[in-house]
Amino acid sequence: MSHVHHPSEHESSSRIGVAFFLNLSFTVIELIGGILTNSVAVLSDALHDLGDSISLGMSYYMQKLSTKGRDHRFSYGYKRFSLLSAFINGVVLIVGSVFMLMEAVPRIFHPKEVMAEGMIVLAILGIIFNTLGALRLSGGRTLNEKLLSFHLLEDVFGWVAVLIGGTIMYFFHAPYLDSVLSIIFTLWTLWKVIRLFKQTSMIFLQSVPIDLDVKKLEEIASGIKGVNSFHDLHVWSMDGAYHILTVHLVVAKNMSEKEILTIRKHAHELFHNHHIEHATIEMEREGEECCLLHSCE
Ligand SMILES: [Zn+2]
Ligand SMILES: [Zn+2]
Ligand SMILES: [Zn+2]
Structure with a gap:
């Protein structure tokens, strides 16, 4: 960026x-x-x-x-x-x-x-x-x-x-x-x-920015075509105007690399349209181990 x-x-x-x-x-x-x-x-x-x-x-x-x-x-x-x-x-x-x-x-x-x-x-x-x-x-x-x-x-x-x-x-x-x-x-x-x-x-204190609705962002994440589920959604603001989001999106096991990239690009656009200036999106395939979801030790 x-x-x-x-x-x-x-x-x-x-x-x-x-x-x-x-x-x-x-x-x-x-x-x-x-x-x-x-x-x-x-x-x-x-x-x-x-x-x-x-x-x-x-x-x-x-x-x-x-x-x-x-x-x-x-x-x-x-x-x-x-x-x-x-x-x-x-x-x-x-x-x-x-x-x-x-x-x-x-x-x-x-x-x-x-x-x-x-x-x-x-x-x-x-x-x-x-x-x-x-x-x-x-x-x-x-x-x-x-x-x-x-x-x-x-x-x-x-x-x-x-x-x-x-x-x-x-x-x-x-x-x-x-x-x-x-x-x-x-x-x-x-x-x-x-x-x-x-x-x-x-x-x-990294509260959710007052002009954002987490429920709405969750709906966006789960509504993306090809996304089966999501977890670890965080949103906070640098200064009240510049908002940051991180999320893990889970897609089907057999999805191709190219399809995954397309979904991620689409997700970035959707979040950007909802006042997220800086999104970090992690893509996972169904069944992959995620240390933030289950403890990996
Ligand atoms: Zn950037
Ligand atoms: Zn004054
Ligand atoms: Zn994860």
């Missing part, structure tokens, strides 16, 4: 690189701004954007690393490194969110004064930075870029909420609004992170 690299990979990683530097520099502005304005809403946005910076930075690095393809150290390639970055990012965001809530929840009952003007300025900057990042990535063709672009657009709405909250607090005395915004935003981030964290863990 050949593994072709597309010429757009270089552009793709440079687009992600630009979005990364936009996001990281804005995260620094937010952290300083959050402390100066004394706003937990801005700080929880800063935490969220720190997570975004980590995942952008990691995908920038991963996109470069993935061009290396397979080697003797990682025979499956480097796809799972991006999973590892999602995992690390998950830990950072979950721990950060807990600290954020520990600060924001008590503030509802004992509100601290916030600088509404500063919040408004930061919110406008937030809308500009996230929109620029999203536009930069929206030109991309890879799924990764599309997801990141969509994510940055979603973040614009978080800043719109800060803008509205800041404007209300500018005209009315409602300092608790800042904590409320912070808690909503932190819970929203947490909800997304925990889902991603769960999906990532399932892939590490």
Whole structure:
């Protein structure tokens, strides 16, 4: 099986690189701004954007690393490194969110004064930075870029909420609004992170990919013309998108070598049409000894 690299990979990683530097520099502005304005809403946005910076930075690095393809150290390639970055990012965001809530929840009952003007300025900057990042990535063709672009657009709405909250607090005395915004935003981030964290863990644990149905694959295996039975069917995913399958197919005892090759080719096509990128199929004749079926010792 050949593994072709597309010429757009270089552009793709440079687009992600630009979005990364936009996001990281804005995260620094937010952290300083959050402390100066004394706003937990801005700080929880800063935490969220720190997570975004980590995942952008990691995908920038991963996109470069993935061009290396397979080697003797990682025979499956480097796809799972991006999973590892999602995992690390998950830990950072979950721990950060807990600290954020520990600060924001008590503030509802004992509100601290916030600088509404500063919040408004930061919110406008937030809308500009996230929109620029999203536009930069929206030109991309890879799924990764599309997801990141969509994510940055979603973040614009978080800043719109800060803008509205800041404007209300500018005209009315409602300092608790800042904590409320912070808690909503932190819970929203947490909800997304925990889902991603769960999906990532399932892939590490080699569960059946969520978009695949083992029963369907079993039906395909047993439905192939000339196949009497099958066993040892395994399916797992490298990174959630690149799925791998192994199976043993048993054919009649007297079947010719040529017929067996035709069946195997057909099986590869069928599995490929069902989102299996990489299938390994072992062909056996009826009555042949299989060590995976019966212990051979
Ligand atoms: Zn291959
Ligand atoms: Zn975000
Ligand atoms: Zn077997």
